[in-house]
Amino acid sequence: MNARDPHDEPPAAGRGRNESPEERADRRWGDLLQEVRVAQTGVQILFGFLLTVVFQQRFTTLDGTDRHIYVVTVVLGAATTGALVGPVTMHRLLTGRRLKPQTVVLASRLTLLGLFLLLCTMASSLLLVLRVAMRDTTAAWLVGALVVWFALCWFALPLWAWHNERRNR
Template identity: 40%
Template sequence: MTYVRDDESSGERLDRHWNELLQELRLAQTGTQILFAFLLGIAFQNQFHSADAFTHAVYAGTLVACALAAAFFLAPVALHRVLYGRGLRDRLVTVTDRLARGGMTLLLASMSGGVLIALDVVLPRPAAGAMVGGVLIVFLALWLALPAYVRHKGPEKPN
């Protein structure tokens, strides 16, 4: 349930939500772009060419997921440019929230794939897969379970 602060108009609330989303996206965009640059460089390493089909498939999926995550995180910029001054801030905030959630999902896939590629070099494949499973559990615990717990335990306050 969404609440409105007594001292805040609907427009001020939308502006505040928009600014909060932008701050979150700045962090996610930077990390995603660094990961993407790192992933692009892997394909040009001599050792990568001798990797097996599994590694190449994980790499391809990871690279595409990371590129899509960047697209999701950058889409609000283009959206804002097109919609600026049209009085559609409410839609912009809603769509940007959904884009950020989609980007986070793709970033999770990218991070997991990147960890798998790296661990597959230094560990036996089953151990690497198990460790990536552990990493996924930590991400899900921090990104989904912890916020759900805090939301459940804490008093509801206005957004």
């Protein structure tokens, strides 16, 4: 794989682990699996709930906009599930082919995509629920604030820490 992954940078003098590329890939793969397990559990619960909504009596009372938001939310939930299950399938299909470093990079990227899709699924789910609960424009503002919060916690803070560490090297 020609794309450079920041995780593959050698440790600075006196810092980091002394491990072979294969050991590093094994460690990173184990870490990634733990992260995916946490995200998958939440996505599976959310997606399962979303699939049952259409069968509730109150669903028929939703207006056209809310039904469209629901459809978008279900599609986003399915896409999120696909992205977060993808690393497991990738590992299963590529195990034993001496491609673990490349597999880790691809699976890591797929997991990041899954987390971004999870952010979108959460936003869409919240928008639907809050629109039904509040019936005013406050719902959109609350969802916007929560999207900013999720983006800060999930993406901005880790990227800030990474940037700070690189700058301090």
